[in-house]
Amino acid sequence: MTDHADTRYHLAQFNVATLHAPLDDPRTADFVALLDPVNALADAAPGFVWRLVEEGMPDATGIRPAGQDVIINFSVWESTEALWDFAYRSPHLEPLRRRREWFKRHVDAHSVMWWIPAGHVPTVDEAMERLALIREHGPTPRGFTFSSAYAAEEAMQASTS
Template sequence: MPHLALYTFGVLKSPLVDPGPLTGEFYAMGESVYRRMSRHPGHLGHAEAADGARGVLFGADWGVWGEFAVPTWYDKGRTAETTALATTLSLWTDLRPAFDAVYAGRHREALSRRHDWFERTDHPNYVFWWVAEGVIPTWRDGVSRLESLRAHGPVPHAFTFHDAFASDGTPARVGGIGPNND
């Protein structure tokens, strides 16, 4: 049975190592969100750096999730002192559990604060795609799908909750959003 890959990407207003209170709040909320997401029904796993420290993303060992990569439009730093991004790569059983995890609880609270931490852009900030069971998506896969979504809009290859597709490529509806399949 196919699994659902999710890549998220946002450009932060300040570097990850910024000692300011907003960055501290972002980390505190993020740690809580990650703990809860990892226990959410339908969550199969997410990329974690084996040797990463705060702010270290580039050059970290991501294991089976591959070499770290970012979209071409990211134009801020790539060192521990200058990196200003937040990104995730995760694997889910289906759209519904992912939707429930994203739009409930602590993550919903974090979404309501996203403009405190993230720059507003005209780029998509997340993308879904289906992978065969047993396949682990890579950071490069996520970047490729996000850039495809930006260039071509939602298609079965790269889509969003609002314009979702089932694993067979047919339009899907989740959480009350998406095409009307009546």
Template sequence: MHLAELNIGRLLAPVDDPRVKEFMDNLDRVNGLGKRMPGFVWMSEGSGEPGTGNTENSIGDDPQLVFNLTVWEDLPSLEAFVYKTIHTKFMDRKAEWFEVLDQQHFVMWWVEEGYHPTRDEALAKLNELRANGPSDAAFGWDWIRSKNG
């Protein structure tokens, strides 16, 4: 099994606004690093236009509500990217570019090797976690770390 993750966020401003320029200008750099990491499997992507990441694929009718959906071979691979690369510096600065959401915005779950989840499937997993709490079907960092000891 591989590990899928969805992270959603609402940008403070439209993607072409100077307030989110530094974030947008670094999407290709950070995403490119992720794709080169050991254990990376797949990423949901937009058109491939430079500097857009997956921001063209917003959630619902809100163009500022964006998501990141990836698949990794295992938890250590995802953790290495999230916490041991330049990604950490951008994650630590998320309040400069993203609104604080009032509910859970990150979820992980296991998928069969070779499977690429859709945005709608991933959002359903997030809703499951929000409604029922962590389980084998949908979980966050604390839950999976407690299972992997």
């Protein structure tokens, strides 16, 4: 994956996960125990810019815009390479491999990425809109995945035309 980061833009990523059991259930205890270490890993990762946290909390697990049994993850990265390296080339990979223990399989798209101007802090409403777009239309410059990624310049031109 070659990304040639354009410093004018950052990559927003949003994903949803439907829990098998509530976060206070013993079946999700391992996942809950991994939240702080994985979030700290993200915060320190090269290319990390921002992640959503609930006010007064260390994470966003209490924010439930997609339903009471659905948790979200929302962050911004300098490039697709930076996000890829964190997701698949760091200790984050081990919890990712275990996701089926804690989360149901999604029939619809459960993640989306899109380019934003550097310095823009995307909103949950914006993320939910982008997720709806990819679910309805598939990958486009306005919402894509690693396997269907668009370059920042291409995506930004498409969104203004």
